[in-house]
Amino acid sequence: MPTPSHSQPIPTTWFSRCATAVAPDLLGCWLVRRFPNGLIARGLIVETEAYTPNDPAMHAYRRRTARNSVMFGPAGITYVYLIYGMYHCLNVVTDQDGTPSAVLIRALQLDPIPTWIDLKRDKPHRIAAGPGKLCRALQIDLNHTAQPLVPERGLWLEHRTPQFQMDLERGAIAFTQTTRIGLTQGVELPWRWYLPDCNAVSKK
Template identity: 35%
Template sequence: MTTPPRTPDAADPAAVVTVPARVWYGRDVHAVAHDLLGTYLTARSAAGDVTVRITEVEAYGGATDPGSHAYRGRTARNAVMFAEPGRLYVYRHLGLHHCLNVVTEPTGSPAAVLLRGGEVVEGEQLAWSRRESAGVVDSSRQLARGPARLAVCLGLDLAANGADLTEAGGAVVLHRHSTGTLSQVASGPRVGVSGSGGDGARFPWRYWLTNERTVSAYRPAYRPPTSVDVP
């Protein structure tokens, strides 16, 4: 079996790296969302490896969550959400960019965690080349700040939909490190979610590590102006 990716933690190169088993993903979506913060996602390709440390996520609760793709049932697009936990659910947003989600909870319970942002800790030169071809960024802080940028940095698109994150030798693998202290975790409304699913009081399901420069800014969903708004 291929060994897990090496730790990119220069402060402690002897840190133990583990790849969570499927049972780790099969827990409540909020527990997994919280525990995904500070983990590492590595995407391997012929061009090289890129690893991102996850600093921001959003939880989506499936059939009981009006903000979830699975709220109205299973479709060809969201089928992976109904599969076994520990799979990568990739979709294309508005036909413009890709978003990466980690499937959680038992098979048939379509919950998932959107990976909203992170810090590139390995393969930064390759990540820069991918970002420059997709759009200009002004600093390393911006490389994977936001779900679209994160997917571009890792070189992942719909071809990665359904990838098994529990395989240490897989093309896409999530890993945890035995060292390092996490910042405090904060929560708030999800970004850009329209309708009742965007109600931050009911669904404060965006989680992030405080004092992390790669956490994206909050933006509510776009609401077209009405006659009431026109002066």
């Protein structure tokens, strides 16, 4: 899918809405990474999850702590955490300042594939399939938490192409909404969205 040269970073105000509104709106948008060596890779966002206040699966559900405090801040900031001691997960903080919530970015279709990634290990469309794998592929770790999503930090978001937006409005593309993955709490909440027929999306 072509990327228009006129794309601008999505402004922080766009994220100042309920996570359940932002999560589907992020499908078809682009996560853009500029690596330390200067290479720029784009990932089409194909799977997201919303985490809201009063949501038992949300990391700040019990109380505000050092780790989750960024989710209480203004929207449009990254929230990255380490899980199972080996993988990182990337969220974008949403909603009003003071309202803890975020959207987890779960899967991307990456283009181009960075040259240093071992293609024998994975099919190209599986390189960024999963929240841990996309952070590994894009070299996102705890250094990237609590950062604004701007080119100056090497990580930002861009809106859908006009083509994607048209296909969506015409009904040629439709999203699937269902329950979230890998949780022990809030299992029944249907706050995962994905592009069907996309082989980077989590199974289940």
